[in-house]
Amino acid sequence: MESRATTQPATRTAPSLVSLAFGRTRVELLQFFRQPEQVFFTFLLPVLFVVIFGTIFSDEIEGPAGVEPVPFSQYFAAGMIAAGVMSVTFASLASTVSMEQHDGTLKRLAGTPLPRSAYFAGKIGLALTTAVAQVIIILAIGVTFYDMSLPSEPGLYGLFAVVFLLGVASCSLLGITYTRLIKSANSAPAVVQPPFLILMFISGVFFVYSMIPAWLQGVASVFPLKWMVQGMRQVFLPDWVATEDYGGSWQTEWVLVVLVAWLVASFLIARFTFRWDRSGG
Amino acid sequence: MHPTLPVHARDVTKSYGPNQALKGISLDIVPGEVFSILGPNGAGKTTFIEILEGYRARTGGDVTVLGVDPGQGTAAWKARLGIVLQSSGVFEKLTVEEVVGHFATFYPDPLPVDHVIGITGLAEKRKARCDTLSGGQKRRVDVALGIVGNPALVFLDEPTTGFDPSARRQAWEMVDGLTGLGKTVVLTTHYLDEAEHLARRVAVIVEGRVADIGTPREIGGRERATARITFRREGSLASTPFPLELEHHEAEGLVTLPATEPTAVVVALASWAREYGFEELPGLTVTRPSLEDIYLEMISEAPATGSKE
Known part of the structure; x- marks a missing residue:
């Protein structure tokens, strides 16, 4: 009866982390795209925002004398890209990971040899894919219907990539960390959405940032969204907007510092507080 | 440390604050047997099993599972375990074939996916999404996910709860099939006829202690009973x-x-x-008294005396 065990020494090597991470990402994408309502709300909401705000606020933002005004849709779409990234990373992961903590999915995976990092890699792979798709959709609608223009300087595309990737990474880890505060699977939306909505308001996604009271700007500056919005506006808007709205400069170095700080902090907190099983009592 | 025994436990204890859930469990499980753990809810069965599976840390005592301390279990160790949990209803959007195939990629030496789907009786449902399956079929997916890694030791936690009688018979045949493959099976169940049918030996756990261990025929002095x-x-x-x-x-x-x-x-x-x-x-x-009569007698008298000895 034991012959199988003894005649088969451990010559077969364990699957590599890279192949497992891709396998997990594939399964995450399959599960995501097979839930039409989830796909619909993930992509429709930012699109609706762009359409509604682009239609209602069709006027332009006037700068100081002698500069070209900026269409509000351009201003808004840049912020919406940042908010969209946070939505598909922070908000989506906090909800879905929390659900998997409570329904036993994570417990089941923890009982297999799958490395824990492969699970997170799959989640971030899903977040990255949906974030890319969302950016493409927002840009396509903005450019086609709302006179949005794309940056002309190649350097700004580099900046876009850095802010985008740092935003995806830090907000994904933040979402995973945030699951610690979600006590039951049903309460996830109630615990996740209100802080996210408040952040969207005080980070100037929907308004011209300089209209927000200074003390609220101070609160927003602690969190990553304000800096992602600021980074995206640097990519899509002329420099005079920084002078008007962000106190003189785009503060690119601060955008990077704050996002990296959130990335590191979220990773460390998740490392020590993340729960693999909250399905039991 | 016991390299040859699938499970070797000595005086395993577990405390949650002042509550002692396990008061010293000792038992050995030998290769190729179906070993059933019985006990009322709250007796410590699940705690003990989850210590063996590596989900929980023990407070005291010694345990090796496949020669390894479950508290120090590596991925290579987990690759030799198959864990079938009580909960189900996950991976709803994947087909049977996709989810079993996905889990197979976690292991260095998995069983062929077609074979696993066959022996769990899911061949006709291989292309069906899990959210379209019946409760019994979902449970079979749970079992398929537990065995696809070709484990040496399989934990089956209440594998037939909620099954109709014919589905239970099929599940029993499946467990017999696992032992046919040379696997050791640790079975927890609330059905005494199930333990009697499947298990070579049973242990009854009451109030965090082993009340008795033996074959279903002899446990609790059943053979000599009046x-x-x-x-x-x-x-x-x-x-x-x-x-x-x-x-x-x-x-x-x-x-x-x-x-x-x-x-x-x-x-x-x-x-x-x-x-x-x-x-x-x-x-x-x-x-003669049935296993159920013996069992009910054991769980009703054991709390009063605390221990059989």
Whole structure:
């Protein structure tokens, strides 16, 4: 009866982390795209925002004398890209990971040899894919219907990539960390959405940032969204907007510092507080 | 450390604050057997199993599972375990084939996916999404995910709860199939007939202690337990005095008497009946207590005494 065990020494090597991470990402994408309502709300909401705000606020933002005004849709779409990234990373992961903590999915995976990092890699792979798709959709609608223009300087595309990737990474880890505060699977939306909505308001996604009271700007500056919005506006808007709205400069170095700080902090907190099983009592 | 035994536990304890959930569990499970762990809810079964599976840390005692301390279990160790949990209803959007195939990629030496789908009776449902399956079919997916890694040791936690009788029979055949592959199976169940049918040995855990370990036939002294004889006093038998100096009980003609030597009692009763013209003792039955009777007796008396010894 034991012959199988003894005649088969451990010559077969364990699957590599890279192949497992891709396998997990594939399964995450399959599960995501097979839930039409989830796909619909993930992509429709930012699109609706762009359409509604682009239609209602069709006027332009006037700068100081002698500069070209900026269409509000351009201003808004840049912020919406940042908010969209946070939505598909922070908000989506906090909800879905929390659900998997409570329904036993994570417990089941923890009982297999799958490395824990492969699970997170799959989640971030899903977040990255949906974030890319969302950016493409927002840009396509903005450019086609709302006179949005794309940056002309190649350097700004580099900046876009850095802010985008740092935003995806830090907000994904933040979402995973945030699951610690979600006590039951049903309460996830109630615990996740209100802080996210408040952040969207005080980070100037929907308004011209300089209209927000200074003390609220101070609160927003602690969190990553304000800096992602600021980074995206640097990519899509002329420099005079920084002078008007962000106190003189785009503060690119601060955008990077704050996002990296959130990335590191979220990773460390998740490392020590993340729960693999909250399905039991 | 026991490299040859699938499970080796000595004086395993677990405390949650002042509550001692496990008060010292010792047992060995040998290769190729189906070992069933029985016990009422709250007796510590799940705690003990989850310590073996590596989900929980123990407070004291020694455990090795496949020669490894489960508290130090590596991925290579987990690759040799198959864990079938109680919960199900996940991976709803994947097909049976996709989810079993996905889990197969976690292991260095998995069983062929087609084979696993076949032996779990899911061949017809391989292309079906999990959210379209019945409860019993979902449970089979759970089992398929537990065995696809070709484990040496399989934990089955209440594998047939909620099954109809024919689905249970099929599940039993599946477990028999696992032992046919040389696997060791640790089975927890609430169904005593299931343990009796499948398990080579059972352990009864009560109040965090092992009340007894043995084969289903001998556990709790079942083989030596007092038999019970019943028959009816009909016709002339009813009007004659009872022939034996034995404690007995009679109600509406039905006689019940315990017997430590039932054969001798039946012989004596038969010759008495023949005197009064009965070749057959009317309605004769001789029964030993079922595993369930023994089990219920063990779980009702054990808490009072604390331990069997």
